[in-house]
Amino acid sequence: MKRIMLLVLVLMPALCLAGEMVKVKVQKTSLFDQPNFLSKTVATLQFGDQLEMEEVVKDWAKVRFGRQRGYIHQSALTSTKVDMKTMLFSSSSSSGASQDEVALAGKGFTPEVEKNYGKAHPEMNYALVDEIERYTVDPNSLRSFIQRGGLKVSEGQK
Amino acid sequence: MKKIILLLLVPMFVGCAAATQVATSVAVSAGYITEGQKQALDKTAVKVEKAARPVSETEEYYIGRGVAATILTKYSLYRNQTVTAYVNYVGNTVVMGSPRPYVYGGYHFAVLDTDEVNAFACPGGTIFVTKGMLKMVSNEDQLAAVLSHEVGHVAEKHGLQAISSARWTEVVTTLALETAKAYTAAEMASLVDLFQGTVDDVFKTLVVNGYGREQELQADTLAIGCMKTCGYDGRQFVSLLDRLEQTSKQTSQGIFSTHPGIAERIQAAKGHGAAAARPPAPEERVTRFKKTAVSW
Numbered sequence: 001m002k003r004i005m006l007l008v009l010v011l012m013p014a015l016c017l018a019g020e021m022v023k024v025k026v027q028k029t030s031l032f033d034q035p036n037f038l039s040k041t042v043a044t045l046q047f048g049d050q051l052e053m054e055e056v057v058k059d060w061a062k063v064r065f066g067r068q069r070g071y072i073h074q075s076a077l078t079s080t081k082v083d084m085k086t087m088l089f090s091s092s093s094s095s096g097a098s099q100d101e102v103a104l105a106g107k108g109f110t111p112e113v114e115k116n117y118g119k120a121h122p123e124m125n126y127a128l129v130d131e132i133e134r135y136t137v138d139p140n141s142l143r144s145f146i147q148r149g150g151l152k153v154s155e156g157q158k
Numbered sequence: 159m160k161k162i163i164l165l166l167l168v169p170m171f172v173g174c175a176a177a178t179q180v181a182t183s184v185a186v187s188a189g190y191i192t193e194g195q196k197q198a199l200d201k202t203a204v205k206v207e208k209a210a211r212p213v214s215e216t217e218e219y220y221i222g223r224g225v226a227a228t229i230l231t232k233y234s235l236y237r238n239q240t241v242t243a244y245v246n247y248v249g250n251t252v253v254m255g256s257p258r259p260y261v262y263g264g265y266h267f268a269v270l271d272t273d274e275v276n277a278f279a280c281p282g283g284t285i286f287v288t289k290g291m292l293k294m295v296s297n298e299d300q301l302a303a304v305l306s307h308e309v310g311h312v313a314e315k316h317g318l319q320a321i322s323s324a325r326w327t328e329v330v331t332t333l334a335l336e337t338a339k340a341y342t343a344a345e346m347a348s349l350v351d352l353f354q355g356t357v358d359d360v361f362k363t364l365v366v367n368g369y370g371r372e373q374e375l376q377a378d379t380l381a382i383g384c385m386k387t388c389g390y391d392g393r394q395f396v397s398l399l400d401r402l403e404q405t406s407k408q409t410s411q412g413i414f415s416t417h418p419g420i421a422e423r424i425q426a427a428k429g430h431g432a433a434a435a436r437p438p439a440p441e442e443r444v445t446r447f448k449k450t451a452v453s454w
Contacts (some may be wrong), residue, residue: 025215047262048289059257076260079214099263106215108329109353112341114220115348117357124227128235132226132268132284133281135242137250145247149298150440151389154252 025078025101031070032140035060037153038143042070048102051077059154076158078102102144172378202228213318215282219262221416222282224357225317225364229263229278231268231285232365235269236289236454243288245269245305250300251308252306255387258313265312269454275405278364279308281317296400298447299394299439306395310380316373327354334396371419374407375426384434391439392432397425 030041035057043065045051051072053065060071078101118126146153172386182196211220218337236242249267253259260281268286271275275290285299285308295301329352341349363369369377382392427433 026262027264029260037259040381054168073260075258079389099211099214101215104211105216107351109217109220109356110215111220113346113349113353114223116346116351118227119225121354123231125230125377126223126227128230129223129226129284132235132266133263134248135268136264137246139241142247142250146251146388148440149251149443149446151251151443152387153251 003030020050022036022053022061022071022079023100023102024051024076029072029076031063031065031072033070035062035071038139038146039071040140043068045072045076047105059099070112126149162338167403168209183250215262215314215319215327218315218318219282221321221353221356221360222280222284224353225280225360226284226286226374228357228361229280229365233270233272233286236269238269238453240450241269241453242267243293244303244446245292247340248301249285249305249309251388252299252302252381252384253309254392255384256306256309256313257333261312275346275402275409277308278393279306280319280364281312281360282314283310284311285312285378291454292371292451294405295398296401297394297439299385299390300398301447302388302390303395303398306381307377309384310377311369311373314373314376316369316377317360317364319373320360321356322359324350325359326351329356346365371422373420374423378423379430386431389434389436392427393436394433395432396424396427399427 006124006144022043024047026046031043031045032039033042034040037078044067049065051061051065053061053063054069055062056074057071059074061074062071076100114126118124145151182191185191186193187195241297245267247264251267263282265283265285268284269292269392270286270288272288273290273293274288275294277285277287277291283304287304287308291304292301295304329349379396382395383394385395399420403424406420
């Protein structure tokens with residue numbers, strides 16, 4: 001009996017990781033009304049926002065965010081579930097092992113580390129990097145660019 | 159007893175120190191292990207948890223910013239609104255056809271003011287293309303080929319693979335699970351040194367040594383898939399490689415020093431369907447390329 005209890009206790013944390021809540025792992029993204037990058041934005045999502053997973057549509061997830069429902073590309077999501085196989089057998093620093101990206105933010109290489117690195121290396125022109133990152137493409141103009149150029153984007157099928 | 163030890167190892171080797179601590183506490187209560195053994199197992203679990211962690215996406219972003227800042231010490235930024243806008247339109251289009259359209263800080267495309275023929279993908283999504291490379295492309299589809307290839311490197315995190323595993327183990331095992339506010343001045347100094355080493359590892363691969371053959375072929379495969387998804391003509395990928403191969407016979411600078419084996423890449427690209435016929439590009443696509451190309 002003791003052994004069974006022990007087995008349950010040992011495996012319980014892994015079993016409990018299965019859940020349907022996911023988090024946004026990118027600074028900012030859109031919740032779309034269709035599984036398509038060019039569809040209407042229902043809401044703007046920020047890093048760490050929690051979403052309830054409802055359905056997977058190809059590379060897209062149908063999610064609920066508060067009272068709103070919509071679609072988000074799965075590459076913008078992180079799960080707290082642990083992919084045991086990947087964790088066990090991956091050794092590369094670049095592995096795509098499933099990990100809670102939101103929980104890891106603020107650890108390791110952080111804005112504080114970058115700030116101190118910048119101080120130690122004033123030749124690094126972070127202002128220029130910021131300038132590059134500030135440049136954004138207007139979604140409506142991009143939609144027009146794609147359509148007028150006879151191009152298309154991938155989309156999930158409902 | 160052996161079975162008990164094996165059970166204790168399960169949470170430890172999935173990298174869950176907290177679960178191990180629960181399990182070892184139960185094992186001590188039940189008399190299976192001593193308090194000393196518990197402490198040893200708990201310590202090992204913490205070490206395993208730390209070492210198992212790959213580079214997080216926020217760390218990838220900061221490493222990429224460091225690499226971009228380093229590249230900008232070597233090259234000047236080409237500040238032409240028309241060109242920057244056009245490159246970003248094409249870049250953001252191909253991103254939507256990639257397997258990783260979202261990265262922490264988003265994709266950003268910029269032009270370097272040099273005649274050297276090259277393009278660089280910083281981890282995290284900042285992609286540089288040189289004016290020399292822009293002069294090499296003959297149409298928008300070829301520009302899409304260059305940018306798709308670089309997006310492929312980001313999607314596959316090839317830049318991060320350049321980080322010395324010994325350095326990353328040091329980052330993770332010594333410091334990385336602490337929050338920044340908990341660092342002492344000495345720890346922060348050590349972390350900054352490790353950050354610099356990490357940025358240098360990636361920079362050297364991107365700019366000096368180049369990626370490995372497998373990584374280049376993988377990025378090509380992704381690029382062709384990406385172009386097809388977006389409606390660009392994959393044959394232009396092969397045409398561009400043909401042109402690069404011809405140019406490589408005259409110079410060994412820039413991309414030609416870091417991207418050998420173009421002939422093999424051409425064959426592989428054809429094998430991945432890059433030679434499949436597509437309808438001609440609409441007039442709008444042809445015209446906007448020509449209008450923008452006069453600025454580079």
